[in-house]
Amino acid sequence: MSAFRLDADQVAYARRVSDIAVEHLLPLTGTAEGRVNRPLLRAMGEHGLLRGLFGGAPDEPARDAAALQLCLLRESLAQVSGEAETALALQGLGSYPILQSGSAELVQRWIPQVIAGDAVAAFALSEPGAGSDAAALELRADPEGDGWALTGEKIWISNAPEADVYTVFAxxxxxxxxxxxTAFAVPGDAPGLSGEHLDMLSPHPIGRLVFDGVRVDRAAVLGDVDAGFAVAMRTLDLFRPSVGAFAIGMAQAALDATLQHVRERTVYGAPLAQQQSVAHRLADLVTELEASRLLVYAAASAYDAGDDRDAQPRRSAMAKLYATEAAQRIIDGCVQLHGARALQHGHLLEHLYRDVRSLRIYEGASEIQRTIIARDLIGKVSSR
Known part of the structure; x- marks a missing residue:
């Protein structure tokens, strides 16, 4: 694939998202730290941003997600507000398996509410003993009548325990x-389902879920019985490049603030930007940022085009791995160029420094992405 370039419509879309975020979303952030911000979600629904998760215009029905549009959406929001970006992404991650693999009845029940911002969705995969090794999960789905009873625990589940619907893997x-x-759609008010919030480094709605014989029937199954792992992996193949887009948005915000700072900050009688060591550091940071953006856009556009589906897990893994690792380095470098002021509570860089750390862990830690890439590479060499 050749070097990537956005067309005029894509550039206009990104600008429109940014304008909506500044005018309508930013005033609603910072009021629900560690909890689901429902007014923020409803505002996203009112302005059509949640429909963008599924590749549709405001007056179109929900359909299969467009990966590049998702990346542009997440990157544009992240440059304005990490809270708004995270709230939107969690809606998509939790609800996409329903759209992708649920019955027509499940889609009709949940997706319109998710798009409107009236229902909060969550993706419940991780367990205390099954994080990176997702195939080791132990939440039991024991046969009961014409369905199953779910018993066990999920942890580090974003939007838990406040979500209205969970995509649960058991x-x-x-x-x-x-x-x-098997993947199931489980209502948040299902009898036997309880949970608690968890306090994390970055204020983020995340929690633990306990399933005490939660009853689900065959209508709740997403995809086929015993084929839920494929549902999870298809969802992650789509969303992993967009995690990279989130990282790019945060890194861009950090770099923009740093460029302004080094132009205005005077050291030894001249702007800090005139120091050769500073200028060269900025050159390295912006190069990493642009390389990340190209890798993410290429992976997303290949997904949309349906190019070599067998290679998509590797492409998605490469995009997430490089962009999230690079964003950590870029934001750290921006903190260094700001000095102590960037560590003051409430400073933009202080927020970004905390927020960026989790991206290298969730939806598959960097080590897992390297394993996916290496397995694909070595497997192809061995088959020649």
Missing amino acids: RTTPDARARGV
């Missing part, structure tokens, strides 16, 4: 690893 066949997992 073990329907013991000792079968990835081949014995």
Whole structure:
């Protein structure tokens, strides 16, 4: 694939998202730290941003997601507000499996509410003993009548325990690893489902869920029984490049603030930007940022084009790995160029420094992305 360039419509879309975020979303942020910000979600729904998760215009029905549009949406929001970006992304991650693999009845029940910002969605995969090794999950789905009873625990689940609907991955066949997992759509008010909030480094709605015989029937199944792992992986293949886009947006915000700072900050009688070491550091940071952006856009556009689907997990892994690792370095470098003021509570760089750290862990830690890339590379060499 050749070097990537956005067309005029895509540039205009990104600008429109940014304008909406500044005017309508930013005033609603910072009021619900560590909890779901429902007014913010409703505002996103009112302005059509949540429909953008699924590639549709405001007056179109929800359809399969467009990966590049999702990346532009997340990057544009992240440059304005990490809270708004995270709220939007969690809606998509939690609801996309329903749109992708749910029955017509499930789609009609939940997706319009998610798009309107009236229902909060969550993706419940991780467990205390099954984070990076998702195939090791132990939440049991025991046969009961014409359905199952879910028993066990999920942890580090974004939007828990406040979500209205959870995409839950549970073990329907013991000792079968990835081949014995089924995905279910579980209402947040289901009898037997409880949970608690968790306090994290960055204020973020995240929690623990406890399933005490939560009853689900066959209508709640997403995809096929024992094929839930494929539902999870298809969702992550789509969303991993957009995690990279989130990282790019945060890194761009940090770099923009730093460029302004080094032009205005005087050291030894001249702007800090005139120091060669500073100028060269900025050159390195912006090069990493542009490389990240190209890798993310290329992975997303390949997903949309349907190019070599077998290679998509590797492309998605490369995009997430490079962009999130680079964003950590870029934001750290921007903090260094700001000095102590960037560490003061409430400073933009202080927020970004805390917020960027989790991106290298969730939706597959960097080490897992390297494993996916290496497995694909080595497998192709071995098959020649």
